[in-house]
Amino acid sequence: MHQSRDANSAWSVAVPELPDVEGQRRSLTISLLGRTVLDVTVLDPRVLRNATQSEFEQRLIGCRFGPPARHGKWLILPTDRVTLLLHNGMTGRVYFLAAGALGSETTASPPGNRLIVRVEGGQLRFTDRRALGGVWIADHPGVDIVAITGLQGPDALGIPLGVFQTLLRGRRATVKSTLMDQSVIAGLGNMLSDEICWRARLHPSRAAASLSAEETQKLHRALRWTTRRASECGLIPRTPTWLSSARDKDPAACPRCKAGLRRSRIRGRTALWCPRCQPDNP
DNA sequence: GAGGTTGTTTAGAA
DNA sequence: CTTCTAAACAACCT
Numbered sequence: 001m002h003q004s005r006d007a008n009s010a011w012s013v014a015v016p017e018l019p020d021v022e023g024q025r026r027s028l029t030i031s032l033l034g035r036t037v038l039d040v041t042v043l044d045p046r047v048l049r050n051a052t053q054s055e056f057e058q059r060l061i062g063c064r065f066g067p068p069a070r071h072g073k074w075l076i077l078p079t080d081r082v083t084l085l086l087h088n089g090m091t092g093r094v095y096f097l098a099a100g101a102l103g104s105e106t107t108a109s110p111p112g113n114r115l116i117v118r119v120e121g122g123q124l125r126f127t128d129r130r131a132l133g134g135v136w137i138a139d140h141p142g143v144d145i146v147a148i149t150g151l152q153g154p155d156a157l158g159i160p161l162g163v164f165q166t167l168l169r170g171r172r173a174t175v176k177s178t179l180m181d182q183s184v185i186a187g188l189g190n191m192l193s194d195e196i197c198w199r200a201r202l203h204p205s206r207a208a209a210s211l212s213a214e215e216t217q218k219l220h221r222a223l224r225w226t227t228r229r230a231s232e233c234g235l236i237p238r239t240p241t242w243l244s245s246a247r248d249k250d251p252a253a254c255p256r257c258k259a260g261l262r263r264s265r266i267r268g269r270t271a272l273w274c275p276r277c278q279p280d281n282p
Numbered sequence: 283g284a285g286g287t288t289g290t291t292t293a294g295a296a
Numbered sequence: 297c298t299t300c301t302a303a304a305c306a307a308c309c310t
Contacts, residue, residue: 015288073289090288091307112307130306132289150291173299181299182290189289267300270287 016088018156018187018227021075023234024094028068028077028124031096035119036064037079047114047126049134050148056137060084060117072156072186074149078141085136085148086126092133098122156187157227164220168208175211175219176204177267187227190269191236191244196222197273198243203280204271205264247272 040057042048048056063079070076075094077084086094091112099122112129126135136148146152154163167185171178178184179193188196197204200222202215211219230236238245246252252261254274264271 017289087290089290089306128306130288130308132306171298177299180289191288268302269289 015090015189015191016073016092017189017192017230017236018070018073019192019230019233020093020235021070021073021088021187022157022231024075025068025070026234028075028094028096031098031122032065032077032119032124033067034065035121037061038118038120041116041118042114043116044114044131046131047128047133047135048137050136059137059139065119070155071149072152072182073189074152074186076145083138083141083145085138085145087133087136087149089128089130089133091130092126092128094124094126096122096124151183152186153182153184154186156185156192156223157231159185159220159223161217161220164223165216168211168216171208173208174204174266175202175206175208176269176271178208179223180267180269188223190271191247192226192230194272195230195236195243196226197271198278199226201277203278204266204273205280243272243274 037060040060042053042056045053051059059082060079063081066078066080068075068077073087075086075088077086086092088094102123112127112131113125114128114131115126115135117124126133138144138148153167164185168178171184173181176193176197179188179196180190194204196219200215200219202211202219236242236244238247240255243255246255246261252272253259254261254277257274257276259274259276261272262275264273
């Protein structure tokens with residue numbers, strides 16, 4: 001029934017990609033910066049991915065948060081002594097709950113609380129109902145981070161055209177695969193890569209290296225516009241001018257030309273594309 | 283009640 | 297080296 005889906009959609013449909021993490025980063029810059037950790041409550045030890053509960057507490061308590069950063073889908077929370085690295089997985093979410101809002105937490109907070117870091121004036125919370133995300137702690141900010149995140153390409157938000165061209169060069173995979181490969185470009189997931197291909201009017205199965213100079217430029221413009229716009233919103237918009245708005249529809253129509261959308265399998269993911277707007281032979 | 287869905291890691295194959 | 301597939305992880309949906 002559509003009712004339960006609508007009721008759940010606020011938490012269950014929003015799969016975290018770059019825009020969601022960027023929204024979290026912006027929000028935490030305002031609420032968390034400069035605050036000191038008072039204590040830690042680990043509600044689910046599985047979220048701590050490289051430390052035991054007691055190690056985590058000992059290392060984090062007393063630390064003062066610096067300016068939050070982000071690379072791709074990774075949220076980076078530096079403090080004066082350690083750095084926290086958070087990945088949302090499929091359903092993860094990081095947010096600050098001000099002390100004054102604690103009373104309304106049952107209705108205001110998403111389900112699946114895993115970790116609460118109490119600071120002066122409120123709490124930093126990590127919720128993740130499916131527990132595919134996690135929290136890592138690193139001793140030296142900037143040094144051992146790559147060992148945790150794995151190789152990450154340049155962040156998708158604000159990538160220059162010249163860099164983008166270089167990244168695509170000599171790549172045999174499809175456009176969509178390449179966009180989703182975190183070691184090539186960091187931050188794009190299944191939805192955003194579909195959205196970008198659709199806006200660039202390029203078939204997701206086109207080989208990345210086969211794009212003409214003009215097509216590469218179109219793809220770059222779509223990448224830049226889409227990531228900027230979605231990041232401002234803090235999520236991928238589901239408004240009628242976005243491909244995402246057709247994502248859960250049963251017979252899905254292209255928001256632009258109303259043609260029936262097609263679904264195919266690319267690198268184990270369901271790609272959504274318009275056969276009229278995105279021809280496979282240009 | 284089986285199958286699909288999401289992101290990442292890992293193993294294995296082409 | 298590059299790329300893809302499938303499984304695993306978890307929990308919800310149809």
